Amino acid sequence: MNEESSSAQPEAEEETYVPSPSEYSRRALNQARARAREMGLAPTNRFRGRRDVRDRSTSAPGYSGAHPDPRDPQGIEKVLARVMGDLGWSDGIAMGRVMADWESIVGEAVAEHCTPLSFDQGVLIVRADSSAWAAQMRYLTPVLIGRIHEEVGRNLVTKVEVKGPATVSWTKGKRTVKWRGPRDTYG
Numbered sequence: 001m002n003e004e005s006s007s008a009q010p011e012a013e014e015e016t017y018v019p020s021p022s023e024y025s026r027r028a029l030n031q032a033r034a035r036a037r038e039m040g041l042a043p044t045n046r047f048r049g050r051r052d053v054r055d056r057s058t059s060a061p062g063y064s065g066a067h068p069d070p071r072d073p074q075g076i077e078k079v080l081a082r083v084m085g086d087l088g089w090s091d092g093i094a095m096g097r098v099m100a101d102w103e104s105i106v107g108e109a110v111a112e113h114c115t116p117l118s119f120d121q122g123v124l125i126v127r128a129d130s131s132a133w134a135a136q137m138r139y140l141t142p143v144l145i146g147r148i149h150e151e152v153g154r155n156l157v158t159k160v161e162v163k164g165p166a167t168v169s170w171t172k173g174k175r176t177v178k179w180r181g182p183r184d185t186y187g
Contacts, residue, residue: 091156094152094153094156095119095156097151097152098116098119098124098151098152098156098157099116099119101151102115102116104151105144105147105148105151106144106147110133110137113128113129113130113133114126114127114128114129114137114162115127117163122156122157122158122159123157123159123160123161124148124159124160125160125161125163126160126161126162126163127164127165127166128162128163128164128165129165130164130165131164131165134162134163137160137162138162141160141162144160145157145158145159
């Protein structure tokens with residue numbers, strides 16, 4: 001009876017071997033190394049090219065010495081200055097600083113009567129609120145350019161154009177007369 005019962009049981013199926021993902025990658029790496037050897041290439045060694053840490057000679061690769069090196073850590077100010085220069089933002093940011101710090105550059109009294117309007121290609125346009133202040137600013141132009149260069153740290157402004165107060169147009173309307181118009185306050 002034992003023999004019959006053993007023959008009645010189904011035979012166990014053969015298990016098929018399924019390699020793991022790491023086995024696939026190991027096989028692929030070994031095949032790539034074999035192809036490289038066939039082509040005459042030597043496999044790279046991760047320690048090759050490293051220098052001895054005790055070697056302090058300047059001829060040793062990867063040693064910069066005590067002098068500054070581009071590989072040294074850089075401060076954020078240096079990095080931002082380089083990025084702004086690469087993107088061409090330096091002039092715009094410097095001029096924005098002049099516009100924002102106008103009162104500290106020219107002084108409180110002048111800032112009350114003169115305001116910067118625009119900046120384009122080295123020309124700063126300033127609006128004065130009276131013709132007297134416009135004349136005063138024209139005389140102070142060289143001093144103003146020097147002061148801006150001190151504050152910004154670069155030769156950004158080459159010319160200052162001073163505008164008088166915004167004038168009212170007297171030539172509009174049905175009944176206009178040609179006359180010289182007011183002179184003193186509209187400069």
